[in-house]
Amino acid sequence: xxxxxxxxxxxxxxxxxxxxxxxxxxxxxxxxxxxxxxxxxxxxxxxxxxxxxxxxxxxxxxxxxxxxxxxxxxxxxxxxxxxxxxxxxxxxxxxxxxxxxxxxxxxxxxxxxxxxxxxxxxxxxxxxxxxxxxxxxxxxxxxxxxxxxxxxxxxxxxxxxxxxxxxxxxxxxxxxxxxxxxxxxxxxxxxxxxxxxxxxxxxxxxxxxxxxxxxxxxxxxxxxxxxxxxxxxxxxxxxxxxxxxxxxxxxxxxxxxxxxxxxxxxxxxxxxxxxxxxxxxxxxxxxxxxxxxxxxxxxxxxxxxxxxxxxxxxxxxxxxxxxxxxxxxxxxxxxxxxxxxxxxxxxxxxxxxxxxxxxxxxxxxxxxxxxxxxxxxxxxxxxxxxxxxxxxxxxxxxxxxxxxxxxxxxxxxxxxxxxxxxxxxxxxxxxxxxx
Amino acid sequence: xxxxxxxxxxxxxxxxxxxxxxxxxxxxxxxxxxxxxxxxxxxxxxxxxxxxxxxxxxxxxxxxxxxxxxxxxxxxxxxxxxxxxxxxxxxxxxxxxxxxxxxxxxxxxxxxxxxxxxxxxxxxxxxxxxxxxxxxxxxxxxxxxxxxxxxxxxxxxxxxxxxxxxxxxxxxxxxxxxxxxxxxxxxxxxxxxxxxxxxxxxxxxxxxxxxxxxxxxxxxxxxxxxxxxxxxxxxxxxxxxxxxxxxxxxxxxxxxxxxxxxxxxxxxxxxxxxxxxxxxxxxxxxxxxxxxxxxxxxxxxxxxxxxxxxxxxxxxxxxxxxxxxxxxxxxxxxxxxxxxxxxxxxxxxxxxxxxxxxxxxxxxxxxxxxxxxxxxxxxxxxxxxxxxxxxxxxxxxxxxxxxxxxxxxxxxxxxxxxxxxxxxxxxxxxxxxxxxxxxxxxxxxxxxxxxxxxxxxxxxxxxxx
Numbered sequence: 001x002x003x004x005x006x007x008x009x010x011x012x013x014x015x016x017x018x019x020x021x022x023x024x025x026x027x028x029x030x031x032x033x034x035x036x037x038x039x040x041x042x043x044x045x046x047x048x049x050x051x052x053x054x055x056x057x058x059x060x061x062x063x064x065x066x067x068x069x070x071x072x073x074x075x076x077x078x079x080x081x082x083x084x085x086x087x088x089x090x091x092x093x094x095x096x097x098x099x100x101x102x103x104x105x106x107x108x109x110x111x112x113x114x115x116x117x118x119x120x121x122x123x124x125x126x127x128x129x130x131x132x133x134x135x136x137x138x139x140x141x142x143x144x145x146x147x148x149x150x151x152x153x154x155x156x157x158x159x160x161x162x163x164x165x166x167x168x169x170x171x172x173x174x175x176x177x178x179x180x181x182x183x184x185x186x187x188x189x190x191x192x193x194x195x196x197x198x199x200x201x202x203x204x205x206x207x208x209x210x211x212x213x214x215x216x217x218x219x220x221x222x223x224x225x226x227x228x229x230x231x232x233x234x235x236x237x238x239x240x241x242x243x244x245x246x247x248x249x250x251x252x253x254x255x256x257x258x259x260x261x262x263x264x265x266x267x268x269x270x271x272x273x274x275x276x277x278x279x280x281x282x283x284x285x286x287x288x289x290x291x292x293x294x295x296x297x298x299x300x301x302x303x304x305x306x307x308x309x310x311x312x313x314x315x316x317x318x319x320x321x322x323x324x325x326x327x328x329x330x331x332x333x334x335x336x337x338x339x340x341x342x343x344x345x346x347x348x349x350x351x352x353x354x355x356x357x358x359x360x361x362x363x364x365x366x367x368x369x370x371x372x373x374x375x376x377x378x379x380x381x382x383x384x385x386x387x388x389x390x391x392x393x394x395x396x397x398x399x400x401x402x403x404x405x406x407x408x409x410x411x412x413x414x415x416x417x418x419x420x421x422x423x424x425x426x427x428x429x430x431x432x433x434x435x
Numbered sequence: 436x437x438x439x440x441x442x443x444x445x446x447x448x449x450x451x452x453x454x455x456x457x458x459x460x461x462x463x464x465x466x467x468x469x470x471x472x473x474x475x476x477x478x479x480x481x482x483x484x485x486x487x488x489x490x491x492x493x494x495x496x497x498x499x500x501x502x503x504x505x506x507x508x509x510x511x512x513x514x515x516x517x518x519x520x521x522x523x524x525x526x527x528x529x530x531x532x533x534x535x536x537x538x539x540x541x542x543x544x545x546x547x548x549x550x551x552x553x554x555x556x557x558x559x560x561x562x563x564x565x566x567x568x569x570x571x572x573x574x575x576x577x578x579x580x581x582x583x584x585x586x587x588x589x590x591x592x593x594x595x596x597x598x599x600x601x602x603x604x605x606x607x608x609x610x611x612x613x614x615x616x617x618x619x620x621x622x623x624x625x626x627x628x629x630x631x632x633x634x635x636x637x638x639x640x641x642x643x644x645x646x647x648x649x650x651x652x653x654x655x656x657x658x659x660x661x662x663x664x665x666x667x668x669x670x671x672x673x674x675x676x677x678x679x680x681x682x683x684x685x686x687x688x689x690x691x692x693x694x695x696x697x698x699x700x701x702x703x704x705x706x707x708x709x710x711x712x713x714x715x716x717x718x719x720x721x722x723x724x725x726x727x728x729x730x731x732x733x734x735x736x737x738x739x740x741x742x743x744x745x746x747x748x749x750x751x752x753x754x755x756x757x758x759x760x761x762x763x764x765x766x767x768x769x770x771x772x773x774x775x776x777x778x779x780x781x782x783x784x785x786x787x788x789x790x791x792x793x794x795x796x797x798x799x800x801x802x803x804x805x806x807x808x809x810x811x812x813x814x815x816x817x818x819x820x821x822x823x824x825x826x827x828x829x830x831x832x833x834x835x836x837x838x839x840x841x842x843x844x845x846x847x848x849x850x851x852x853x854x855x856x857x858x859x860x861x862x863x864x865x866x867x868x869x870x871x872x873x874x875x876x877x878x879x880x881x882x883x884x885x886x887x888x889x890x891x892x893x894x895x896x897x898x899x900x
Contacts, residue, residue: 061484
């Protein structure tokens with residue numbers, strides 16, 4: 001008997017009404033960079049089992065590393081004791097029944113699973129030297145990690161599914177320096193399910209960003225356009241996922257409650273959530289409660305069509321699950337795709353009368369009240385369609401929901417920023433505040 | 436602590452590592468239990484218990500680091516992990532331009548426990564859940580004006596063992612407990628958030644005197660009070676900062692730039708030892724010691740005895756925070772600042788409890804002696820950079836006029852460069868408080884604490900437009 005099955009049976013035996021179990025196992029190695037050098041290679045193997053247990057709508061969870069029959073039983077007992085001591089969640093309506101799962105391609109890559117640490121070291125060495133050749137750019141941190149994992153989910157209503165995955169995550173963090181001036185740090189990341197990392201592109205890009213935070217000129221405060229480069233765009237649309245997350249919709253913390261069928265953004269905006277995307281870094285055939293993942297349009301041509309849900313939130317909203325369970329209690333986006341538009345990046349810049357091209361944004365994007373207020377890093381001033389010079393740290397201030405309506409151009413190319421697949425996006429009427 | 440048989444096995448493992456060609460090797464074993472209870476809007480969303488046990492083997496072979504972690508403790512598995520660590524070091528060796536060298540550090544054999552009165556591991560889960568329910572009842576007393584409430588209880592109990600090829604053998608047992616409440620009040624289209632926390636390196640005695648109810652009350656009343664506040668004008672202003680907001684600036688905007696790995700990479704404090712970088716009134720330390728501070732550590736994760744680091748003394752940059760490797764690169768002394776999130780990670784330079792030392796002003800005198808400015812209290816997060824640039828969201832603010840607090844403000848941000856702010860300090864209070872428990876995330880997570888007294892300085896104040 002496997003441990004997932006054992007945990008479920010043992011939980012029911014000691015008095016639980018329902019049991020949900022997640023087992024995962026992974027091996028990973030990572031090549032780390034620090035202080036302008038390859039610093040070490042790490043190798044990690046580990047496994048864990050977590051149990052979610054329900055007694056009269058009272059819910060508790062327990063987890064153990066390197067589970068054995070004995071430690072699983074102890075954890076189940078612990079969860080049972082905690083659940084008994086807790087307060088019922090009156091909204092809880094039970095775990096889901098099994099459903100047929102889709103076949104999702106490209107989540108496991110044999111080549112990646114066989115990659116040797118020595119090869120990965122060579123790749124990062126190359127990345128490091130490309131950045132260092134730029135002269136004044138230092139690599140503060142970097143990492144290339146390769147993970148091979150397996151996830152197995154089961155519940156007391158008959159769900160029993162498992163899948164194997166591979167993953168590659170690369171990052172470089174660089175800082176430019178000149179004389180006694182230090183720039184702000186720049187980062188670049190890449191995630192994939194397969195061995196397709198282009199380290200040259202990653203290194204070139206991070207060095208360019210780092211250098212663009214030297215020789216800064218201040219800008220006066222003005223109201224104008226911003227062009228969000230891929231990282232900022234990814235952050236923006238990642239935060240926006242909370243607005244259509246069924247949990248936040250139900251709890252009232254999203255202003256998109258009761259807005260299905262209404263216009264929430266400029267007509268050119270279409271957002272898709274797709275857990276089945278071939279090779280997607282957030283793709284899998286089942287979600288965190290073991291139900292099928294799916295592709296669905298959230299915003300189509302500016303109209304809100306759907307929320308993302310798990311069984312719990314779907315029932316609260318009188319809807320159907322969309323296969324977005326992070327767990328039976330939590331909802332999370334899968335691959336988030338912002339559909340590309342028809343603007344070439346240079347055309348977007350060319351269309352800006354007065355504005356900023358922004359690589360990095362650091363600050364608030366508050367989904368509840370819409371406040372967007374924060375600092376702009378690695379940004380260029382644009383005037384009459386021409387990128388002029390990098391600007392000194394300044395603030396932008398606007399409202400998330402107004403910004404969605406003020407999208408006036410969407411790039412024709414997209415980049416996958418760790419499961420957020422976005423083009424560059426132009427937004428008008430944003431306050432740019434000098435400080 | 437762990438039994439002698441297991442400790443002997445770890446020593447054997449270290450010996451075997453030397454036979455396999457390691458120049459240096461250390462083993463970190465950790466057994467961590469944590470409990471978390473989370474309630475949102477009166478709904479119990481999570482009651483969780485988590486136990487992780489694992490071991491990291493770190494070695495230097497051919498002048499390069501290798502690290503391997505495992506959660507299986509049978510001898511064969513440990514040997515496999517050891518061989519992986521050696522192989523990882525060998526794989527990275529050809530790419531290193533300089534061999535790893537470790538600065539000298541005293542070798543310790545010790546057993547330490549954090550000060551604790553009521554071990555959270557021995558408290559019935561029902562008692563912990565009760566705290567959260569009681570806090571929720573307290574919040575409900577304020578009625579419908581509270582639009583959102585989040586209550587979190589967390590405790591951690593850890594046991595660590597560090598053994599090295601230099602002969603170190605250090606056992607540490609520690610307890611941390613934290614309790615925090617986030618409230619959003621709402622009225623007439625205005626939403627105002629507030630946050631309050633208590634916590635430290637201690638056990639369930641944290642809640643003596645019903646402090647959880649105090650947290651619920653403080654956060655609720657602050658959020659409600661802020662509904663009536665207005666938005667400020669922006670610009671460079673004279674401000675009085677409370678200990679929490681100061682602590683955040685000292686940690687995030689200044690402290691990170693004094694971490695030796697970032698100094699070596701090249702940041703705003705590189706090459707500035709002995710230089711004046713702040714007002715004469717400013718002394719900043721990173722202290723592993725305060726008994727109940729959330730970032731308490733007796734030894735770091737390289738077995739180095741953690742000592743107090745005086746980063747800035749009377750305005751002059753004195754010392755950076757170090758790991759053994761960074762201390763060797765810079766030719767400086769070790770400080771005991773190398774910390775790892777857990778056994779899956781290698782230790783890197785991290786802060787512990789970072790704060791500004793007190794001066795001789797009474798806090799109320801600082802306000803009384805301020806003609807025009809703002810009193811800024813607490814924070815709701817923000818960001819900082821390698822060059823000292825920062826932006827933080829302030830929790831609560833009042834305008835000061837002729838030494839008196841006037842109307843309150845909300846939605847205030849502060850920004851600028853940490854060094855400019857520290858240079859502008861012209862009054863330092865005598866009311867040191869270290870009460871900002873939290874988790875710092877510099878590539879890895881680490882429990883930290885910080886604070887300082889009330890101070891007066893100049894800062895760029897911004898508001899919502």
